[in-house]
Amino acid sequence: MNMPPKPAFPNPAGSRGHLFRVAVVGAASLxxxxxxxxLGERNFPTSDIRLLDDDEAAQGxxxxxxxxxxxxxxxxxxxxxxxxxxxxxGDTKSTRKSWKVARDAxxxxxxxxxxxxxxxxxxxxxxxxxRELGVVPPPDLQPGPCVVPHPAAVVLALLLLRLKKVxxxxxxxxxxxxxxxxxxxxxxxxxxxxxxxxxSFQPLPKDIYDAQLAFNMLAQYGDSARPSLASIEARILRDxxxxxxxxxxxxxxxxxxxxxxxxxxxxxxxxxxxxxLDALRVAIAGDHVVIQSDDDAPNNISAAGQGxxxxxxxxxxxxxxxxxxxxxxxxxxxxxxxxxxxxxxxAATRPVGKIQ
Numbered sequence: 479m480n481m482p483p484k485p486a487f488p489n490p491a492g493s494r495g496h497l498f499r500v501a502v503v504g505a506a507s508l509x510x511x512x513x514x515x516x517l518g519e520r521n522f523p524t525s526d527i528r529l530l531d532d533d534e535a536a537q538g539x540x541x542x543x544x545x546x547x548x549x550x551x552x553x554x555x556x557x558x559x560x561x562x563x564x565x566x567x568g569d570t571k572s573t574r575k576s577w578k579v580a581r582d583a584x585x586x587x588x589x590x591x592x593x594x595x596x597x598x599x600x601x602x603x604x605x606x607x608x609r610e611l612g613v614v615p616p617p618d619l620q621p622g623p624c625v626v627p628h629p630a631a632v633v634l635a636l637l638l639l640r641l642k643k644v645x646x647x648x649x650x651x652x653x654x655x656x657x658x659x660x661x662x663x664x665x666x667x668x669x670x671x672x673x674x675x676x677x678s679f680q681p682l683p684k685d686i687y688d689a690q691l692a693f694n695m696l697a698q699y700g701d702s703a704r705p706s707l708a709s710i711e712a713r714i715l716r717d718x719x720x721x722x723x724x725x726x727x728x729x730x731x732x733x734x735x736x737x738x739x740x741x742x743x744x745x746x747x748x749x750x751x752x753x754x755l756d757a758l759r760v761a762i763a764g765d766h767v768v769i770q771s772d773d774d775a776p777n778n779i780s781a782a783g784q785g786x787x788x789x790x791x792x793x794x795x796x797x798x799x800x801x802x803x804x805x806x807x808x809x810x811x812x813x814x815x816x817x818x819x820x821x822x823x824x825a826a827t828r829p830v831g832k833i834q
Contacts (some may be wrong), residue, residue, distance in 0.1 A: 497525035498825065499561045501585070503576055504568020505529035505550050506539060508659055508666075509590050512814035513565050520783050520818055523825070530557055532572045560582040563821050566591055577623065586824055587623040588817050592713060594623040595720075601625065602720035604632045605819040606766055610639050611723065617827040624820045626776060628710070629742050629812040630654045630733075631717035633787050633805055635760060638729060639722065641748055644761045648749030648799060650729040655736040655743040656710065657778070660809055661686060666739050687735070696735040708734055740811035741778030749799045758801055776806040785807055785815055 485582070500517065504510040510531070517524065529550045541549045549680040551557065553576055558564065564580040570593040570717070577594060580587055594600050599622020601615075608615065629748060634652055658665040665686050672682045672692035682690055688700025699707050711733035729746075736743070750758070763769045768786045770776045776788030787807045794800030 496825075497523050498563055499526045499528075500524050500821075501528040501530055501555055501557060501561045501564045501580075502530075503530045503564060503566045503580075504572055504591075506531045506533055507568050507662055508810050509662075509813055510565070510567035513567050513817055514808045516811070516814040516818045520815075520822070522818060522822065526778040528557055528561070532568065532575065542726055555579050556768070558585055561585050561590065563824075565817055565821070566594075567817075573626070581623075586621060586821070589623050589625045589819050590813055590817050592625060592628065592717075594688045595625045595713075595716070597623055599623070600752060602627050602717055603692050603820050603823075604635070604721045604816050605823055606632060606816065607635050607639070607721045609765070610636060610783055613723075615823070618824075621824060624817075624824065626817045627717035627721050627818065628714045628811055629660075629807060629809040629816075630744060631714045631721060632658075632812060632816060633742065633744060633807055634714075634729060634731070634746070635718055635722045636766065636787065637746060637789070637803060637805060638748075640762045640764070640767070641750065641758065644753050644757050645750045648751060650746065652731040652744050654711075654714065654731055654733045654744045655738070656707070657738050657742060657809060659740045661740070669737065669739060691735060691737050694737055697732075699735065707733060738778055740808070740810070741781050741806055742812070743778060743804075743806045746803040746805065747794070748801050748803070749797060749798045750801065753773075753799065753801070755791065755793050755801070762789055762791065762803075776804065778806060781808050783811065785811055787812075795809075 489760040502510050502513055505514065517527065529548050530553045531550050532553050558580045561583065562585065564585045565588045566577060567590045570591050573589060573591040573593045577587060595602055601622060602625045604627050636648060668683055668686040668714050669691050672690060675682050676692050684700065686703065688703040689696055696707065714731065714733065759769050766786050770788050770790045775790045783790050787805055790804040792802045794802060
């Protein structure tokens with residue numbers, strides 16, 4: 479069951495009565511659907527939301543937008559005319575194909591595919607982490623793409639920043655468990671079909687992972703898989719540095735592909751000399767983080783549909799200053815919330831209509 483929607487981040491543009499026109503590219507994708515839901519839940523001030531997708535099978539499909547229903551339309555150049563914000567929530571190919579058209583039309587771009595991080599003026603941003611650091615980005619009338627970080631980077635950055643308040647970190651080592659939904663519907667479909675085929679002794683489809691994922695754990699994909707697991711791990715490290723900045727302790731991490739459909743999970747070991755378990759729990763709890771008890775340990779199912787990170791904290795059995803954190807979050811929801819909050823922060827300086 480979903481938690482009640484949280485109040486939107488204060489939006490000066492909304493208070494001025496401005497209504498923005500929004501397009502979601504990749505509206506039929508898992509992230510696209512989540513973005514549309516979060517826009518409604520947070521009452522983002524919109525006069526029009528256009529649902530767009532390159533997938534021909536999705537075009538003409540009906541999607542609920544709050545109390546209304548809208549058709550998913552084909553991505554065309556004219557669809558970006560008179561639009562204020564464009565969320566690119568599809569795959570990297572779809573983003574590369576259309577983002578410059580949106581930019582040239584004067585749209586403010588929010589990229590959930592992660593492909594635009596190296597473009598001029600692009601900024602990898604998490605409003606959650608900016609608040610934690612007390613950072614207020616300077617206003618920009620013509621901002622470059624706002625790139626939403628990998629959800630694992632957001633979870634790890636938030637936890638490490640709060641742990642540093644307890645004391646200096648001796649070390650921090652994280653093992654991250656990637657869900658199939660982070661790749662998208664195709665990743666989930668292949669995991670499902672592999673599971674079915676294994677149980678019926680049929681050949682396994684390997685178009686996405688180029689390896690057996692069903693009933694298995696992968697430290698790397700097959701040679702033909704794109705993107706590779708190593709490239710995803712490298713992106714998480716880059717995102718961690720982008721959003722955490724010099725204040726963030728450089729954690730070591732290892733990314734594994736888990737045979738689960740949904741939910742970002744991680745096991746984080748930290749050493750903090752002289753720290754107490756209760757002090758760690760108090761420091762970590764707060765906005766976006768819920769501390770769970772041993773009797774109610776978080777898992778992928780409990781995190782589904784939730785907007786917060788669920789965390790279990792335990793003392794290490796051997797190391798005096800060692801602690802283990804087990805953290806789970808809904809990866810799609812975290813990405814969508816961060817995307818919409820990024821748009822909210824940009825709305826204050828966003829002129830209505832195309833910038834001339």
